[in-house]
Amino acid sequence: MTDTATHLTGEKARIGAPSISGFTEEGENLSPLNAAEVSSPIGGDAVKAHSHGGGAGIPDSSRAGRKTSYNVEDFPVLTGREEDFRFTPLKRMGGLHKNELTGVAPALTVEGANVSTLETVAMTDARVGSAGIPEDRISANAWKHAAEAKIVTIPANSTGEQVTLTYTGTSLEAAASHMVVIAEANSESVVVIDHVGSAVLAQNIEFDIRQGAKLTVISLQAWAEEAIHASSHLAKVGKDAHLKHIAVTYGGNLVRMTPSAHFDGEGGEVELFGLYFADAGQHLEHRLFVDHATENCKSNVLYKGALQGKDAHTVWVGDVLIRKEAKGTNSYEANRNLVLTEGARADSVPNLEIETGLIDGAGHASTTGRFDDEHLFYLMSRGIDEKTARRLVVRGFLNEIVQQIRVPEIEERLAETIERELAATDS
Amino acid sequence: MSTLEIKDLHVSIETEQGNKEILKGVSLVIKTGETHAIMGPNGSGKSTLASTIAGHPRYTVTSGSITLDGADVLEMSVDERARAGMFLAMQYPVEVPGVSMTNFLRTAKTAIDGVAPKLRTWTKDVKTAMEALKIDAEFASRNVNEGFSGGEKKRVEILQLELFKPKFAILDETDSGLDVDALKVVSEGVNRAQEQNEMGTLLITHYTRILRYIKPDFVHVFVDGKIAEQGGAELADRLEEEGYDRFLNVPA
Ligand SMILES: Nc1ncnc2c1ncn2[C@@H]1O[C@H](COP(=O)(O)OP(=O)(O)OP(=O)(O)O)[C@@H](O)[C@H]1O
Ligand SMILES: [Mg+2]
Numbered sequence: 157m158t159d160t161a162t163h164l165t166g167e168k169a170r171i172g173a174p175s176i177s178g179f180t181e182e183g184e185n186l187s188p189l190n191a192a193e194v195s196s197p198i199g200g201d202a203v204k205a206h207s208h209g210g211g212a213g214i215p216d217s218s219r220a221g222r223k224t225s226y227n228v229e230d231f232p233v234l235t236g237r238e239e240d241f242r243f244t245p246l247k248r249m250g251g252l253h254k255n256e257l258t259g260v261a262p263a264l265t266v267e268g269a270n271v272s273t274l275e276t277v278a279m280t281d282a283r284v285g286s287a288g289i290p291e292d293r294i295s296a297n298a299w300k301h302a303a304e305a306k307i308v309t310i311p312a313n314s315t316g317e318q319v320t321l322t323y324t325g326t327s328l329e330a331a332a333s334h335m336v337v338i339a340e341a342n343s344e345s346v347v348v349i350d351h352v353g354s355a356v357l358a359q360n361i362e363f364d365i366r367q368g369a370k371l372t373v374i375s376l377q378a379w380a381e382e383a384i385h386a387s388s389h390l391a392k393v394g395k396d397a398h399l400k401h402i403a404v405t406y407g408g409n410l411v412r413m414t415p416s417a418h419f420d421g422e423g424g425e426v427e428l429f430g431l432y433f434a435d436a437g438q439h440l441e442h443r444l445f446v447d448h449a450t451e452n453c454k455s456n457v458l459y460k461g462a463l464q465g466k467d468a469h470t471v472w473v474g475d476v477l478i479r480k481e482a483k484g485t486n487s488y489e490a491n492r493n494l495v496l497t498e499g500a501r502a503d504s505v506p507n508l509e510i511e512t513g514l515i516d517g518a519g520h521a522s523t524t525g526r527f528d529d530e531h532l533f534y535l536m537s538r539g540i541d542e543k544t545a546r547r548l549v550v551r552g553f554l555n556e557i558v559q560q561i562r563v564p565e566i567e568e569r570l571a572e573t574i575e576r577e578l579a580a581t582d583s
Numbered sequence: 584m585s586t587l588e589i590k591d592l593h594v595s596i597e598t599e600q601g602n603k604e605i606l607k608g609v610s611l612v613i614k615t616g617e618t619h620a621i622m623g624p625n626g627s628g629k630s631t632l633a634s635t636i637a638g639h640p641r642y643t644v645t646s647g648s649i650t651l652d653g654a655d656v657l658e659m660s661v662d663e664r665a666r667a668g669m670f671l672a673m674q675y676p677v678e679v680p681g682v683s684m685t686n687f688l689r690t691a692k693t694a695i696d697g698v699a700p701k702l703r704t705w706t707k708d709v710k711t712a713m714e715a716l717k718i719d720a721e722f723a724s725r726n727v728n729e730g731f732s733g734g735e736k737k738r739v740e741i742l743q744l745e746l747f748k749p750k751f752a753i754l755d756e757t758d759s760g761l762d763v764d765a766l767k768v769v770s771e772g773v774n775r776a777q778e779q780n781e782m783g784t785l786l787i788t789h790y791t792r793i794l795r796y797i798k799p800d801f802v803h804v805f806v807d808g809k810i811a812e813q814g815g816a817e818l819a820d821r822l823e824e825e826g827y828d829r830f831l832n833v834p835a
Contacts, residue, residue: 494681525680529640534677534727535687537637538743539665539694548690552726553681 259329288390298358325355379407395421436465457489623805668750770796
């Protein structure tokens with residue numbers, strides 16, 4: 157890749173910060189020894205040193221110290237200077253972070269449920285809050301205003317369930333919604349969560365993945381142009397459970413997704429994949445958090461994004477925290493961006509905190525490449541026409557994520573979407 | 584037999600200081616089966632000539648012509664030129680993110696031939712060509728030129744030359760950056776392509792070393808955007824001994 161457009165913000169990145177500002181090629185695999193070397197300044201001094209003091213005594217530079225609460229009043233009013241909101245244009249949030257969310261939430265429809273059940277319950281139901289606690293103010297605000305909760309349950313020991321839940325938005329009044337997906341013990345299933353239409357939505361989705369369960373979540377943010385979406389995915393991963401989470405974001409004016417996974421027993425495994433395609437004017441932000449708080453768990457993160465058009469902006473922040481007690485952790489995170497035209501900007505901040513030396517491995521990588529006239533010339537000088545050349549590059553780049561999906565209808569839909577997005581650049 | 588004909592070619596580029604003429608009337612006729620070497624000092628316009636033939640958008644032809652068997656090459660887009668049988672092995676091959684070599688080679692071959700190559704023979708052809716050029720098999724799964732060393736990039740250019748089978752190949756300093764063994768391996772690749780496809784070759788180089796492996800029929804001395812002198816293989820040896828002084832010191 158030639159040019160780079162990664163904006164790495166060294167101040168916060170700790171291990172994530174490359175020595176060459178603005179560019180990292182490959183993440184280093186820290187050996188347990190090296191990890192031990194670097195662990196003290198990370199967990200200890202760095203936390204204090206970087207505390208912004210913006211929110212009454214909350215050291216916001218370490219994920220370990222980040223506030224969590226069901227109560228929106230526990231979070232200070234947002235200014236946009238907070239660590240986790242510094243890239244988010246609050247003015248474009250449609251009031252999700254400060255207003256009453258009393259609009260009509262997108263309607264939910266279900267398809268393909270064979271053994272799983274969908275219930276509508278009150279927010280006071282015991283299962284609500286069983287898998288997660290809001291980690292930012294918008295999530296807490298959504299919690300406060302959700303009128304009800306949807307509960308999807310995949311029964312224990314069932315296999316082969318593939319259920320599609322579609323949120324269809326029809327109103328631009330700020331609204332809140334809540335869902336809990338429970339993958340009971342030893343179940344194996346695929347849950348597709350699709351978001352279409354128009355909405356201004358703050359959303360919480362909890363995933364309770366119980367012992368030995370295998371859950372694949374594919375969340376598509378395929379909104380119409382004007383949609384605004386703040387989506388918090390909170391996963392609790394039980395003993396020997398496996399979560400494969402794939403975020404696919406290309407619709408909407410502003411989408412801010414915060415998938416976070418917490419291990420709740422040994423032997424858990426989390427794979428977080430993401431694919432985003434930002435056009436002119438879109439702000440697509442993904443901030444994920446993997447919280448290693450138990451022994452012998454594994455996490456693997458890979459997000460890939462393509463950007464084109466004036467003021468297309470993507471943000472990727474990968475917080476991985478390996479706590480003192482998380483011995484035997486194996487973790488890797490990477491973010492790769494491909495900037496297709498001038499005027500687009502990709503921010504990428506891998507943020508790995510390691511508090512124990514006794515891990516199997518931990519690494520990170522972040523690259524941002526630019527597709528420019530020289531690439532095009534090279535491919536065309538080999539007989540490939542311009543359209544095919546562009547497609548080749550973008551498809552090749554995104555394919556690594558697309559092939560993780562393994563649901564033919566969705567793969568097809570994505571292929572068509574990518575074609576459509578590219579057709580827009582051709583003109 | 585095919586003919587590539589360059590007639591009184593004038594080329595300029597846009598710079599911050601305005602237009603700058605780089606090629607100042609180049610004329611050259613290459614027939615299939617022939618090898619022409621171009622030698623000349625740095626900055627004399629050799630790469631400009633190569634890129635202009637390939638159709639790089641940075642270069643503007645202000646007058647003159649390039650024809651391939653009478654067809655106007657300057658009217659063709661970059662990809663059309665390649666499909667018409669021209670190939671440029673670049674001085675600085677470009678790294679293309681996101682595209683694997685395998686995918687790239689197959690897509691290009693399909694574009695050039697107009698039909699997709701038969702999978703089984705194609706895979707075999709690629710493998711054989713890679714082995715002959717001593718390119719490790721793992722390169723097939725890497726992205727085009729990404730992270731390749733200078734010499735590896737040059738080998739991969741010649742790999743493409745062998746697979747795409749052009750009528751005319753322009754090799755822009757393919758020998759620069761190659762170690763002694765690689766120079767031999769790469770030269771053999773060029774010679775194979777020439778024998779098998781009756782290829783016409785325009786070989787840009789600073790060194791006579793490669794001319795020991797690839798025998799030129801003609802040597803052209805390129806100075807200040809023009810061909811200053813032409814001769815046979817012996818001219819190259821003379822240049823190596825004398826340098827370019829006698830061309831540069833000639834009063835205008
Ligand atoms: N963008 C540019 N702005 C100004 N001058 C340029 C630009 N691009 C090329 N040139 C000039 O055009 C001239 C010809 O360059 P070219 O690359 O064709 O030379 P060359 O003969 O291939 O040299 P070398 O042997 O070093 O490869 C050089 O003087 C170069 O500086
Ligand atoms: Mg040159």
